[in-house]
Amino acid sequence: MILYSILLALFGLMMIFLEFFVPGGILAVLGAMAILAGTMLLSLWGPGWNVAGPYLIVCLMLTALSCYIAIRKIKKSGKKDSFYHSKDQEGYVSFSLSKELIGKKGVAASDLKPSGHVVIEGDPFQAVSERGYITKDTEIQVISLGSAYLIVKPIKESL
Numbered sequence: 001m002i003l004y005s006i007l008l009a010l011f012g013l014m015m016i017f018l019e020f021f022v023p024g025g026i027l028a029v030l031g032a033m034a035i036l037a038g039t040m041l042l043s044l045w046g047p048g049w050n051v052a053g054p055y056l057i058v059c060l061m062l063t064a065l066s067c068y069i070a071i072r073k074i075k076k077s078g079k080k081d082s083f084y085h086s087k088d089q090e091g092y093v094s095f096s097l098s099k100e101l102i103g104k105k106g107v108a109a110s111d112l113k114p115s116g117h118v119v120i121e122g123d124p125f126q127a128v129s130e131r132g133y134i135t136k137d138t139e140i141q142v143i144s145l146g147s148a149y150l151i152v153k154p155i156k157e158s159l
Helices: 002-019 026-045 049-076
Strands: 105-108 115-120 123-129 139-145 150-154
Touching: 002 026, 002 049, 026 049, 115 150
Parallel strands: 123 150
Antiparallel strands: 105 115, 105 139, 115 123, 139 150
């Protein structure tokens, strides 16, 4: 029984260590369950609590040591083994519109009620009408930029 308990403890410690490098939490739960199963194995079918108590205390100390070693390994690796890379998102811009679009003319590709799509120089863009409803195929002009959309107005032909 003692050999099986030690094997369960080693398996549990390995799972807890690996949890730092694999997301999800399942490995930590499996590790804790393995350590508790080893404790129960010793207490119920082995020598009893006089061995299971110290076994559990040693397992908890080894778990703390395993966590400490895993954290140090992550810190020394320069975050390459971490899921939270600080440089991954550095300089990333999800979407940007050029200020050169202001004043350009195009056509409403869909009804803008007040938002929809427009085509300017063959490129589609999301757009919002400055005010009111703009029907499909109406000529529009860009008057401003939003965070990820154009603000447009219809071009009124003067007679």
